[in-house]
Amino acid sequence: MHIAMISRALLGGALVAAGMATSAAHCAESAYISQVSAKAGATAPTTISQPAPIAPGGNYAQRQVAFVPTPETTRARSSNFANTLEIGSANNVFQAQAGGKNFSNVGVLGGNDNNVAVLQGGRDFSNLQLVNTQGLSIAVLQPPGSAPINMLIARLPNGGLLIKR
Numbered sequence: 001m002h003i004a005m006i007s008r009a010l011l012g013g014a015l016v017a018a019g020m021a022t023s024a025a026h027c028a029e030s031a032y033i034s035q036v037s038a039k040a041g042a043t044a045p046t047t048i049s050q051p052a053p054i055a056p057g058g059n060y061a062q063r064q065v066a067f068v069p070t071p072e073t074t075r076a077r078s079s080n081f082a083n084t085l086e087i088g089s090a091n092n093v094f095q096a097q098a099g100g101k102n103f104s105n106v107g108v109l110g111g112n113d114n115n116v117a118v119l120q121g122g123r124d125f126s127n128l129q130l131v132n133t134q135g136l137s138i139a140v141l142q143p144p145g146s147a148p149i150n151m152l153i154a155r156l157p158n159g160g161l162l163i164k165r
Contacts, residue, residue: 079100079101080097080099080100080101080102080103080104080120081102081103081104082095082097082102082104082105082106082118083104083105083106084105084106084107084108085106085107085108085109086107086108087108087109087110088108088109088110088111088112088114089112089113090112090113091108091111091112091113091114091115091116092114092115092116093106093108093116093117093118094116094117094118095117095118095120096117096118096119096120097120097124098120098121098122099120099121099122099123099144100122100123101122101123101124102120102121102122102123102124102125103124103125103126104118104120104124104125104126104127105126105127105128106118106128106129107128107129107130108130108133109129109130109131109132110131110132111130111131111132111133111134111136111155112134112135113134113135114130114133114134114135114136114137114138115136115137115138116128116130116137116138116139116140117138117139117140118139118140118142119139119140119141119142120140120142120146121142121143121144121145121146122144122145123144123145124142124144124145124146124148125148125149126140126142126148126149126150127148127149127150127151128140128149128151128153129151129152129153129154130153130154131152131153131154131155132154132155133153133154133155133161134155136153138153149165150165151163151164151165152164
């Protein structure tokens with residue numbers, strides 16, 4: 001019983017020492033209080049402290065930061081856009097866009113083990129949604145300037161497959 005308490009105290013002391021070595025730049029003072037009784041035969045230091053560094057005062061100036069949108073939130077007129085929403089498991093979605101002005105949106109909602117590929121050549125639009133499907137392989141091939149594709153494929157409660165264009 002006493003050996004377990006000694007090893008806990010030594011482990012705690014080692015953790016505090018390691019924490020002090022990695023937190024030299026912090027401004028807080030660290031302390032360790034021994035929880036081992038004197039009857040255990042070994043004593044640990046009661047307090048280990050480190051002086052807090054002094055920070056210069058008066059040199060802090062607040063900066064204004066301008067909002068800079070991320071690349072995902074901006075879209076130029078000639079750019080491509082591919083969006084995927086996947087709620088399910090073991091689904092694979094691949095979207096490749098060549099040329100410019102392509103828009104692709106793929107949603108897999110509640111399905112698993114589906115494979116979807118969207119290949120667009122330029123100035124194409126596709127919107128494909130799979131709902132509660134399992135093990136389907138779908139490929140959307142659009143050469144430059146193809147007609148838009150807007151499709152819903154869903155597994156119905158009676159087991160049937162709904163394909164809506």
